[in-house]
Amino acid sequence: MSNHATQAAAPALAKSPTGIQGLDEITGGGLPRGRTTLICGGAGSGKTLLGVEFLVRGARDYGESGVFMAFEETAKELDENVRSLGFNLEALEEQQKLVIDHVRVEPAEIAEAGEYDLGALFIRLELAIDAIGAKRVVLDTLETLFGGFQDSGILRAELRRLFHWLKAKGVTAIITAERGDGTFTRQGLEEYVSDCVILLDHRVNDQVATRRLRVVKYRGTVHGTNEYPFLIDEEGIDVLPVTSLGLTHTASLERLPTGIPSLDQMLDGKGFFRGSTILISGTAGTGKSSTAAHFVDAACHRGEHSLYFAFEESPSQILRNMRSIGIDLEPHVKSGLLHFSAQRPTAYGLETHLATMHKLLRAHQPRIVVIDPITNLISSGSDTEVKSMLMRLVDHLKMEKVTSLFTSLNQGGSALESTDVGVSSLIDTWLLVRDIEHNGERNRGLYVLKSRGMAHSNQIREFQLTDRGIQLLPAYLGPEGVLTGSARVAQEARQRAAENQRLSELEEKRSAIARRRKVLEAQLAALRAEFEMEEQAIARLGLEEQQRAGESIRDRQEMARSRRSQATDLRRGNGDALGGTELESMESRGAE
Amino acid sequence: MNATVAVETGIWELRLYVAGQTAKCMAAVKNLNRFCEEHLAGKYHIEVIDLLENPRLARDHQIVAIPTLVRKLPEPLQKIIGDLSNTERMLVGFDLKPRSTSSAT
Numbered sequence: 001m002s003n004h005a006t007q008a009a010a011p012a013l014a015k016s017p018t019g020i021q022g023l024d025e026i027t028g029g030g031l032p033r034g035r036t037t038l039i040c041g042g043a044g045s046g047k048t049l050l051g052v053e054f055l056v057r058g059a060r061d062y063g064e065s066g067v068f069m070a071f072e073e074t075a076k077e078l079d080e081n082v083r084s085l086g087f088n089l090e091a092l093e094e095q096q097k098l099v100i101d102h103v104r105v106e107p108a109e110i111a112e113a114g115e116y117d118l119g120a121l122f123i124r125l126e127l128a129i130d131a132i133g134a135k136r137v138v139l140d141t142l143e144t145l146f147g148g149f150q151d152s153g154i155l156r157a158e159l160r161r162l163f164h165w166l167k168a169k170g171v172t173a174i175i176t177a178e179r180g181d182g183t184f185t186r187q188g189l190e191e192y193v194s195d196c197v198i199l200l201d202h203r204v205n206d207q208v209a210t211r212r213l214r215v216v217k218y219r220g221t222v223h224g225t226n227e228y229p230f231l232i233d234e235e236g237i238d239v240l241p242v243t244s245l246g247l248t249h250t251a252s253l254e255r256l257p258t259g260i261p262s263l264d265q266m267l268d269g270k271g272f273f274r275g276s277t278i279l280i281s282g283t284a285g286t287g288k289s290s291t292a293a294h295f296v297d298a299a300c301h302r303g304e305h306s307l308y309f310a311f312e313e314s315p316s317q318i319l320r321n322m323r324s325i326g327i328d329l330e331p332h333v334k335s336g337l338l339h340f341s342a343q344r345p346t347a348y349g350l351e352t353h354l355a356t357m358h359k360l361l362r363a364h365q366p367r368i369v370v371i372d373p374i375t376n377l378i379s380s381g382s383d384t385e386v387k388s389m390l391m392r393l394v395d396h397l398k399m400e401k402v403t404s405l406f407t408s409l410n411q412g413g414s415a416l417e418s419t420d421v422g423v424s425s426l427i428d429t430w431l432l433v434r435d436i437e438h439n440g441e442r443n444r445g446l447y448v449l450k451s452r453g454m455a456h457s458n459q460i461r462e463f464q465l466t467d468r469g470i471q472l473l474p475a476y477l478g479p480e481g482v483l484t485g486s487a488r489v490a491q492e493a494r495q496r497a498a499e500n501q502r503l504s505e506l507e508e509k510r511s512a513i514a515r516r517r518k519v520l521e522a523q524l525a526a527l528r529a530e531f532e533m534e535e536q537a538i539a540r541l542g543l544e545e546q547q548r549a550g551e552s553i554r555d556r557q558e559m560a561r562s563r564r565s566q567a568t569d570l571r572r573g574n575g576d577a578l579g580g581t582e583l584e585s586m587e588s589r590g591a592e
Numbered sequence: 593m594n595a596t597v598a599v600e601t602g603i604w605e606l607r608l609y610v611a612g613q614t615a616k617c618m619a620a621v622k623n624l625n626r627f628c629e630e631h632l633a634g635k636y637h638i639e640v641i642d643l644l645e646n647p648r649l650a651r652d653h654q655i656v657a658i659p660t661l662v663r664k665l666p667e668p669l670q671k672i673i674g675d676l677s678n679t680e681r682m683l684v685g686f687d688l689k690p691r692s693t694s695s696a697t
Contacts, residue, residue, distance in 0.1 A: 101651055103654070103656060104654045105656060109668075109669060109670060109671050110671045110672070110673055111670070111671070111672045111673070111681060111682070111684065111685025111686075112672070112673055112674050112681065113672050113673070113674040113675075113676050113677065113678040113679075113681035113682045113685060114616075114619075114620075114623070114674030114675035114676055114677035114678050114681075115616050115619075115674055115675045115677070116616065116657045116658060116659060116660075116673045116674040116675065117616065117657065117658055118656055118657055118658070119611040119643070119657070119658030120609065120611065120643055120650040120655040120656050120657060120658050120660065121656045121657075123611060123643050123644070123647045123650045124647070124650045124651045124655075124656075126647070127647040127648065127650070127651065128651075145656075148656075149657070149673075
């Protein structure tokens with residue numbers, strides 16, 4: 001922190017660490033050593049506790065014993081009151097590390113007659129300090145003296161003397177005081193204490209109380225000047241210094257399946273990173289809790305402890321609803337792997353919620369944490385408070401390598417990306433479930449808005465809740481965006497019809513070709529037959545020609561013979577003999 | 593009046609807490625002795641405790657202011673702080689005189 005650096009450069013002002021987480025960070029190391037710090041605040045703002053914790057932690061962790069001067073409570077009451085916070089004052093007293101002196105001032109018993117001083121108070125204080133060598137002193141609440149003594153002139157002079165005396169004694173002191181009207185303290189004690197003033201506030205906004213702490217003044221040191229929310233849990237005070245966020249956690253490479261295989265596919269095929277922070281946002285009824293349930297179910301099946309903070313539904317309602325979509329979480333609850341914490345967000349202030357969360361985180365040591373939904377916490381604090389609280393929580397979870405899944409409810413009509421309590425910078429993987437209204441239907445679409453450190457899908461997938469859990473269907477893109485629901489079904493049908501048509505056309509073409517082939521083959525066969533016929537005819541003609549040639553030779557021989565025989569009687573009837581032969585050959589040809 | 597009855601019944605046990613020999617403390621001792629002689633002659637017993645010598649008693653006896661006069665008896669326990677120079681206030685404080693008349697001052 002920068003304050004530390006400043007202090008290291010100029011070590012003029014020694015500091016006494018309070019041991020209170022956050023406060024030492026804001027003040028750059030603690031309260032001014034050897035000086036007096038004024039802590040003011042209204043009734044029940046945690047002044048006494050802050051004082052007690054300063055002493056207890058001093059004795060326990062820093063080897064500095066302390067004196068507690070209680071003007072309001074007896075040692076026994078005080079011990080009982082802080083016992084629930086894990087402080088055992090009695091034990092510390094036995095170990096000579098703490099002295100509690102209850103100063104009882106009963107106005108009804110005291111009458112004043114003449115000049116006096118508070119010498120006995122100094123004597124008591126000195127006795128206590130010297131008895132155990134105390135380095136720390138708490139006076140709670142000094143202003144009670146103003147109720148016990150009438151002469152405020154004497155009292156003021158004595159208080160001034162007391163502060164000087166404390167400083168001279170070299171003890172680091174805390175003076176608590178009631179917040180006054182327009183002033184820090186009712187009796188104006190701030191004019192005596194000028195080194196450090198811390199203001200505690202327990203404000204009620206919209207019927208929800210939140211504790212805040214502010215360092216009003218810290219002479220000689222750089223300090224956080226904001227109002228910091230703080231909480232009182234069973235370990236005492238925990239200030240939440242937003243600025244002290246440590247970004248030192250190591251990033252894991254391990255991947256965790258989301259429990260929805262198709263969602264894993266969208267996330268690089270492997271799912272979320274271990275120790276990452278996941279946000280699922282969307283309008284009402286978009287299946288955010290169901291997605292969370294899938295993740296938890298998968299984690300429990302792997303044998304990992306899970307913690308489910310429900311701010312909207314009771315555990316049994318969640319179990320019932322998840323069973324209806326095929327996720328049975330009950331065995332996990334019975335086996336102790338899954339723990340539910342259901343609270344109305346308005347039941348407590350923000351710091352109490354945070355305290356409860358921290359407590360449960362410590363008790364169950366989960367690997368998976370679900371907060372469903374974080375948006376409901378807004379009602380227990382302002383946006384900035386919720387943001388700082390979540391920042392603190394996310395930081396804590398990351399340090400512990402806990403994978404956390406938050407759901408966030410978007411109000412209808414508002415920008416989807418803007419309403420998430422401004423936590424987007426804290427989120428590693430952000431899934432957005434949105435309604436797609438089209439064709440008179442309301443369907444869900446899921447897409448990965450961002451996912452640090454992995455290649456993720458940019459598609460909008462249709463998100464269906466079935467009795468076997470969430471199904472993510474591939475997107476159909478139509479002219480008006482993603483097609484979902486019946487539009488998608490219609491589109492699918494259209495595609496199928498087109499496919500069928502193509503197929504039947506192909507079939508038709510195939511058979512047409514086959515027919516043509518047959519025709520062609522038939523034609524070919526006919527042609528071949530014709531050809532063969534012609535061939536045969538030609539062959540026959542050749543044969544006939546041969547026969548005829550043979551015959552004509554014979555004829556000629558016969559003719560020659562006959563001619564020779566006729567030669568004798570040629571002079572008588574030559575023509576008759578020739579004509580008769582030609583007629584004979586004509587007749588023999590026709591008979592063949 | 594009850595107080596006067598109390599005076600008549602028994603011995604007053606008074607304890608004066610001081611811290612050293614300061615002017616206020618010396619004055620208180622002197623003023624107390626005078627007061628007792630005037631109002632409680634023969635019926636009182638005074639113990640002076642110096643808290644510088646017995647600082648533990650300041651805590652044990654719930655003493656804050658110096659000087660403090662404690663009436664242990666008669667009951668109820670009463671404390672008067674200051675150098676006891678104001679006799680009127682002492683009378684009221686010890687219920688030797690009605691509160692109403694003096695509260696005006």
